[in-house]
Amino acid sequence: MAIYDLSVPLSEQAVRALRVGDTVRLSGVMITGRDAAHKYMVETFIRTSTVPESERPLYEELRRLLAGGVIYHCGPVVRQLPPSTPPASSQGGEGSGGLLSAVSREGRWEFVAAGPTTSIREEVYEPEVIAHFGLRGVIGKGGMGPGTLRACREYGAAYFHAVGGAASLIADTVKEVLAVYKKDEFGVPEALWVIRAEGFPVVVTMDSHGRSIHDEVEQTSKAALERLLAGS
Amino acid sequence: MDDLTETFVELIRRASTELPADVEAALQASLAREEPGSPAASALQTILENVAFARAHSSPVCQDTGTPIFHVHYPQGVGVRALRAQIEAAVAEATRRAYLRPNAVDPVSGRNSGNNLGTGFPFFHFEEWEQDVLRVDLLLKGGGSENVSTQYALPYAPLKAGRDLEGVRRVVLDAVYRAQGQGCAPGVLGIALGGDRGTGYSGAKEQLLHPLDEVNPVPELAALEERLVRECNELGIGPMGFGGKTTVFGVRVGAYHRLPACYFVTVAYMCWACRRATVEVVSPTPTRDGVGGYTDGADGYIRNGHIPGKVRLSGKVRFYDGDL
Numbered sequence: 001m002a003i004y005d006l007s008v009p010l011s012e013q014a015v016r017a018l019r020v021g022d023t024v025r026l027s028g029v030m031i032t033g034r035d036a037a038h039k040y041m042v043e044t045f046i047r048t049s050t051v052p053e054s055e056r057p058l059y060e061e062l063r064r065l066l067a068g069g070v071i072y073h074c075g076p077v078v079r080q081l082p083p084s085t086p087p088a089s090s091q092g093g094e095g096s097g098g099l100l101s102a103v104s105r106e107g108r109w110e111f112v113a114a115g116p117t118t119s120i121r122e123e124v125y126e127p128e129v130i131a132h133f134g135l136r137g138v139i140g141k142g143g144m145g146p147g148t149l150r151a152c153r154e155y156g157a158a159y160f161h162a163v164g165g166a167a168s169l170i171a172d173t174v175k176e177v178l179a180v181y182k183k184d185e186f187g188v189p190e191a192l193w194v195i196r197a198e199g200f201p202v203v204v205t206m207d208s209h210g211r212s213i214h215d216e217v218e219q220t221s222k223a224a225l226e227r228l229l230a231g232s
Numbered sequence: 233m234d235d236l237t238e239t240f241v242e243l244i245r246r247a248s249t250e251l252p253a254d255v256e257a258a259l260q261a262s263l264a265r266e267e268p269g270s271p272a273a274s275a276l277q278t279i280l281e282n283v284a285f286a287r288a289h290s291s292p293v294c295q296d297t298g299t300p301i302f303h304v305h306y307p308q309g310v311g312v313r314a315l316r317a318q319i320e321a322a323v324a325e326a327t328r329r330a331y332l333r334p335n336a337v338d339p340v341s342g343r344n345s346g347n348n349l350g351t352g353f354p355f356f357h358f359e360e361w362e363q364d365v366l367r368v369d370l371l372l373k374g375g376g377s378e379n380v381s382t383q384y385a386l387p388y389a390p391l392k393a394g395r396d397l398e399g400v401r402r403v404v405l406d407a408v409y410r411a412q413g414q415g416c417a418p419g420v421l422g423i424a425l426g427g428d429r430g431t432g433y434s435g436a437k438e439q440l441l442h443p444l445d446e447v448n449p450v451p452e453l454a455a456l457e458e459r460l461v462r463e464c465n466e467l468g469i470g471p472m473g474f475g476g477k478t479t480v481f482g483v484r485v486g487a488y489h490r491l492p493a494c495y496f497v498t499v500a501y502m503c504w505a506c507r508r509a510t511v512e513v514v515s516p517t518p519t520r521d522g523v524g525g526y527t528d529g530a531d532g533y534i535r536n537g538h539i540p541g542k543v544r545l546s547g548k549v550r551f552y553d554g555d556l
Contacts, residue, residue, distance in 0.1 A: 001271075021271060036342070077295045077333040112330045113286075113295035118376045118414055141376070142414040142473065163275050164376065164416035164472060165294040165505045169282040187344030188334050201278065203271050203474070213271075217475045218412055221467040225409045228463050229391065229402055 005199075009068030010136035012156040018204045020211045024160060026137070026200040029178065030070040031062075034117050036190035037182070038125040046132045058181055065194065066133035070160075073122060073140035075189025076114035076171070083107035111174040111195065115167035116141040119159075127151035143205055143214030152208050159206035161213075166201075173200045236315075239511060239549055240322030240368065241329070244300065246551060247370045247509035248292045248331045251283045254444045255420075255506045259283070262418055262471070262478035272476030279471070279504060290331075294505045297332040298374040300354035301437060305367040312358050319356070319368070323348045335375075357434070365514050369441050372507040373500075377419060380411035383432055386495040395495045397456055400425060400485075401463075407499040408464045408480060413473015416503030420444070420482040421460070424498040426490030432498035439484040440502050448485065457483040471504075482506075512550045 001021040006014055008028030018024065033041070041062070044055050051059050119126075119140030127147040129135060136157050138148070141164040152158055162170060176196040183191040205213040259280055266273040286293040302319055306312065324347040326332045336350035337343070348354065361367075384403040386395045391406055393399035404423060411417070422439030424432045448454035460483045470476020481504075490496065 001269075023274065075295065075333065077292055077297070077330050079330045113292035113297075113333070115295050117296065118379065120414065141416070142412070161472065161474075163278040163282070164413075165296075165374075165503060166278045166282040167293065167295040168286040168289060168291040169278065171291070171295075172285065186342075187337065187346070189344070203274070205474070213475070214412065214473060217469060217473055220475070221409055221412070221469050224467045225405060228405055228466060 008070050008137070010070070011068065012136070015136050015156050015158050016208050018158050018207050019209070020204055020207050020213050022204040024202050024204060026070065026139075026160065026202060027198045028070075029065065029194065029196050030072055030139070030200075031065050032072045032074045032076065032114075032191075032193040032195065034073050034075055034190055035121055036186040037192050038122045038129065040182070040186075042125045042128055046128050061181075062192075063133060066129075066135050068134060068136050070137035070139060071129070071135060072162075072195075073117045073119045073138070074114050074193075075117055076193060077112040077167070078109045078177070078188055078193075079112050081108040081110055109177040109180065109193075111171040111177060111193075113167035114171040114174055115165050116162040116170075118142045118164075119144050123147060130155050130157050139200070139202055143212060149206055149210060149212055149215075152206055153210050156208050158204050158208055159212075160202035161205040162200070162202050170200065173197050235318050236366075236513065237318045237321045237325065239513070240319050241326050241331075243368060243370055243509055243511045243551065244322060244326040245290065245329075245331045247372050247507045248297050248326070249290050250287050250509070251293055251505065252443075252508055255504075256280070256283055258444055258481040259418070259504060262481055265477045266471070267476075270476065271472075271474035272470045272478075275471040275474055276478075292331060292333070293507060294374060294503070295333055296374040296376060297335060298372040298507070299335070299378070300332070300348065301357075301371040301373055302354060303357045303359075303369040303371075303438065303441065305359050305361045305363070305365075307362075307364045307366065308360060310360075310366065315358075315366075316356060320349055320354070323354055357438075365512050367510065367512045369510045370508060371437065371440055373437060373440075374416070374503050374505065377415035377501045377503040380407075380415040381433075381436070381499060381501045382407050382410070383429060383496055383498045386497060397452060399495075400497050401456065401460065403497050404460055404483075404499055405463060405467070407501070408469070409467055411501055412469055413471075415501040416505065417469055417473060418471055418478040418481050418504050420502040420504075420506045421464075421480055421484070422500035422502060423483065423485040424496070424500075425485065425487045426494075427488035427496060427498070428491065428494065429496060429498075431488055432496040433500065435486055435488050436498040436500035439486045440500060440506060441508055442484050444482040446484075450487065453485045453487065457485055509551065514550065 123145040130151040139160045179194040181192040263276040336345040336353040391402045393402040422436045424435035464480035469479040
């Protein structure tokens with residue numbers, strides 16, 4: 001079980017080198033997305049013949065962010081900073097025009113608590129999101145199903161398990177909130193938050209070679225359950 | 233200050249940002265049992281670092297601050313409506329201060345209310361009691377573990393589970409197996425035997441308010457709890473479902489009278505972040521004239537408390553977190 005420091009966007013080569021059980025510290029720009037965001041992305045961009053004109057700017061932005069990128073299953077607790085607070089880095093917000101108006105109008109945000117949410121709810125969407133956007137990594141908790149495992153193998157992606165509930169510690173690795181999309185429509189937990197993280201701690205539990213710790217633990221615990229129920 | 237709103241904000245802050253001492257000690261003991269360097273040990277290490285970080289920075293232990301579940305015991309004469317209004321105001325204020333995530337979503341419109349107030353949200357249980365003490369217990373019950381909570385009706389043929397404690401044991405093991413790591417293992421189980429479907433779920437959650445080391449007064453249930461902790465851990469699911477020695481670090485079973493036709497077993501799965509806190513407002517002599525003497529709170533969290541309306545609760549405010 002190796003330890004890696006990786007930067008987002010991830011190369012296929014870097015992801016293919018990862019094996020289940022490896023510890024990784026991720027740095028770079030990533031985006032949060034959970035139930036509403038996945039449903040939105042798949043219905044508006046993927047299972048459709050034309051992307052509505054109103055959603056085009058966000059679509060282009062997501063295509064840029066998610067190519068080789070990482071999506072984080074997370075609904076954070078956020079805090080608003082005073083409007084005058086300067087961005088932590090020079091690359092924050094205003095350059096991309098109207099899209100980021102939520103950031104500049106309301107002041108900047110910071111992540112207060114940001115652990116992973118249960119990933120399996122996105123299983124019906126994730127394989128399509130990986131294929132469509134060229135995603136290289138999914139961060140969440142609890143693991144995902146056979147569709148995502150297959151997509152990881154086919155497209156060269158990995159599932160990164162964050163520690164569920166380690167919310168304050170993870171929020172501390174989120175150095176900057178660059179933008180937020182769909183906050184008013186989806187609410188704070190469900191919005192798409194574009195963040196810059198440094199040293200986000202995860203464990204690879206599904207790799208691009210078809211292995212899943214979750215499948216393996218399920219099988220051994222099933223055998224243990226059968227033993228316990230037979231032995232009484 | 234003429235009400236208890238700020239006291240309730242403090243109660244919420246403590247529940248959200250400070251894991252109870254007994255829960256933290258149980259997690260420390262779990263770490264000591266795991267193989268050093270294993271994914272299980274590393275998960276527990278991260279958990280404990282996070283617990284310390286959250287306490288030091290007064291930030292939520294987990295971003296899913298859950299459903300706030302308030303169990304309120306109040307002395308005779310206290311206005312429940314006023315009390316509810318103050319707790320609701322405290323919930324909204326605690327959300328504004330980012331101790332709570334806005335968590336109340338309308339299932340029809342999909343809109344988040346933004347302040348944790350909504351229909352049936354937060355959850356309240358009010359009960360008048362004989363003591364001249366107002367006691368508020370708060371449990372923050374996260375959604376990931378709520379999703380793996382479950383209810384069985386005995387007899388349950390697929391597991392050969394009959395209407396006895398052996399049947400209970402069989403379905404509880406099945407529930408923990410099915411949950412895998414999804415409920416943020418290692419977890420605590422609150423279990424209700426009997427009741428109807430509704431009281432089963434609320435009763436199971438009520439069990440989670442008991443400290444981990446409190447011995448069940450019913451000897452059969454105490455024995456069952458001990459056995460279930462041991463056997464759940466033999467499943468080997470481990471922290472986060474990474475595999476390991478601790479899957480469950482506490483089980484508490486309560487029994488409720490059931491209908492002859494029904495035998496429900498309800499399992500409330502609580503994640504490792506078993507967040508609970510208690511405040512007591514002691515009022516040895518509630519005065520009904522509204523001019524009773526005020527005593528400063530012993531630990532300074534509140535100068536004096538006043539439930540508008542009939543009774544003044546004055547005097548000491550005490551917070552407990554797991555070591556009651």
